[in-house]
Structures are given as structure tokens and as C-alpha cells.
Amino acid sequence: MRTYKVETEDLSEKVYKNIKEMILRRELVPGQKLTQEDMAKLLGVSRTPLLAAFSKLEKEWLVESRPRRGFYIRELNKEDELNLFDIRLRLEPLGARRAAENGSEQDKKRLVRMLDAVPDFNCMENRSAFNDHDYHFHGLVMGMTGNRMLEMMLTSYNIISLSNQDEIHIDCSKSIEGHRKIAQAIAEGKPDEAEEAMRQHIQIGLDRIREQRS
Amino acid sequence: MRTYKVETEDLSEKVYKNIKEMILRRELVPGQKLTQEDMAKLLGVSRTPLLAAFSKLEKEWLVESRPRRGFYIRELNKEDELNLFDIRLRLEPLGARRAAENGSEQDKKRLVRMLDAVPDFNCMENRSAFNDHDYHFHGLVMGMTGNRMLEMMLTSYNIISLSNQDEIHIDCSKSIEGHRKIAQAIAEGKPDEAEEAMRQHIQIGLDRIREQRS
DNA sequence: GCATAAAATATTGTATACAAAATAAAGGAG
């Protein structure tokens, strides 16, 4: 009998996911040093899998390596943020398009349901709730594209954006309205509209960066 | 007196670059297993920095990790290749645009000179020469964008494409003609034309994949 | 012979050990 073994992931992969999660949750903040000993103790592993995890995160732009000085949560300056959005502005609309084309009916329903379930929480007071919503929304859309490379890249970029975003400067209701429009277009299987709606949504984020940190 | 210390990179970074180079040069081919002991001996390092390098390469999609089985040079199936080009088709044109906008005069001259210096080598006979040219051309352009994230991503993707590309199926002169057109537009500082020329150039690559491996 | 099971070998993933470099602390000179 053929046994379907679970592709058991190694420790470094678990650690990698944990740290990503911690960055998203702002338990680790941009600029912070990741002391190896401390992180190893915190996560209950040795430094070996930790180092592999750091290396992965480095190439995803979430962590920065300063040789012989240590690893740090990457802190974006204004130029970096613009560069990041330059990329997102091209790729997220592509993702929305492909989601409309390739997403399963089940996922499309889930997407709509997700937005129905987020009626009105106070963004100013509950920032992490919005963070979670935003992260999951973009993640779900990118998971519908059928392009795992795209999914991986944009998941990381989304985390960087969120973790570097200033608390004060988000127009929450407008953002969710944007999500709703995108979800609608994807659910209805309209690639052009989905792409354009996403483009506008990302553009707003870019505009906000431009006007603020100048 | 202020001393400008050279940011000395660690072994894992050197190993990482070495392996990337080896993939590009086809000394390591898609599907091949990277036995840790062998690679460590070959590169003259221990397995520790090697593992960090593998982890980096994994997140750049150049290497695949099969837990408890080892690391392998990533082998793209047709779907993967289409996914890859779906991304390149959006990002490389953006890169060409930014290169036209932000590239230094020196780099622009270098770009034109590069294409003058590649008059007519026989692609069929000298595949690796074309590989090198293609890699360096795209690398130079992406280095002119002023967007290091974009540069890093597309450098890797370029390597994957080249290492997975079939020997037989490249129209070399047509490709170089495309490069010439792009270089021209960038050198003249015409973003729209540069973007469009690059789009067409990548599109040709995509078409080739579509028609062939079907 | 051929397929299956058992033993032997090789390879991986992780922890630990150690040297080199960076940081922090202590000590003096002005």
C-alpha cells in the first residue's frame, strides 16, 4: 500500500514562519536586533535552524544581515517604501486578475464572506485587527492566483508594508471599501475590473506614503 | 580619522553567490541533488554556511528543499515557467522604464557599448556566450533602476529562466535585436519606449514557452 | 529468479564547541 507521508517540515521552516508571524504582529519591530542567543531561547531551538531561518528572511527582505554585527528587522526608509510599492503596484493587480481567472468558486465565496464578516471595527483603536484583515485579504487573493511564486513574494511584501506602516496614517474604511470592490470583481470573474480595482487600491497606499513622509 | 571599513561578507554569502554562478553556468543543472557533504568539500567550507546558502537560494526559487531528503536545483514544469514569465512580464518592463528614468549617463553608455561589442557570435554553437550576454544585459538594466529589491528578484528569475531554457529553442539574433532596441530607448531616456520594448522582448520568450512545451 | 524483510551505510537536521570579531567595562592621562 502506498502511504502518503506528510511532508514534515524542518525546524528552520517552523522558526521562519514564527518570526514572520512575530513581525506581522509587531512583536518584532523594524530596526530591532535579533540576538541569536535570545531568539534561540525564545523559540526553543539551537542557533543552527535559527540561522537558516534568518537567511530565508533576509532574501525576502524582511530581515537585514550586517555581517559580524547581527541580524535586524528591516527598516524601510522612504526610498525603500517607494521601491516596494513600485513593485506591488505591478504585481498585486496581476494577482487580482489571475484570482478572477483561476480562483475556485469556493475561494470566491470565502472572499466575499470574509468582507461581509468585517462590518465595522474601529481602526484607530484596533489597529492589529485591521492589520490581520488586510494581511489575510491580500493573502487569500494571492492564494487564488495559482501562482505560488507570486504568492510567496507578495505575502512577504505585504508583511513589510504593514510592519513599517505608521499607525496613524491609514484610512481604514476607505481601504476596506477597496477590498470589497476587488472581492466583488474577483467573485464575478471579471479580470479587467479586478486588476483595475487592485491597482487603485495599491495606488492609494503609494499616494499616502508620498504625501506623508516627505 | 574615520575609517571606511569594507563590509566584509560572510562565507554563506560567498557560497550563495558561488552556487548561483554555478547554476547559471550549468555546472549544476535543474533536478540535480545538492549533497551537502559533496558541495561542502567542493566549495571548501563546512555544512553550516552551506545550509544558510541553500536556505537563501530556496526562497529565491533557485533551489528546492525536500525535508529529510535534501536540496535540489529547482526544475520548472511548464506551469512554473508560465508563472515565472507572468511575473517577469510585469516587472522587467517596469525595470526598463526605471532604468530609462534613473540610470546614470555612464551606465547608459555602458549599455550601448555592451551591445556594440556583441556583433555576431554563433548562438547555436556558443550557447554559454549567449547565456552570459543575456544575463549581463538584464542584470545591467536592472542595476540601473535604482530599485535593489527589483534587481535582486529579477536577477534570480533570469537565472532560473536561463538554466531551464532549452538549448535548441532560442532565436539568438532576434533576442539580441530586442536588447538593442531596449538599450537604445533607455540610453535616450525614453521610459515609455523602453518599457514597451522590454515587454515585447519578454513576451517573445513567453510565446516560445507556450508553443514549445505543449 | 524475484519480491520482500533485515542489516548496514550514508545523509540529513540539530545541537554543541570554539576561534575571531565586536561591544562593553574598567582604568589612566590630561
Add this chain to the structure above:
DNA sequence: CTCCTTTATTTTGTATACAATATTTTATGC
């Protein structure tokens, strides 16, 4: 007290060691 030098401590980067899993080889039954 402040600045510089020297010493001590911490932290990093790499190598090695070891247990657990995969793979290969050998043995055994049919």
C-alpha cells in the same frame, strides 16, 4: 570630568559531533 587606551565580556560565524531518518545493500522465503 572627558577622552582615549586597555582589558574583560558578549556575540557572531564556522566547524564538528551526534541522533534520527533515508537509502542502499545484503539476506531470506517463496
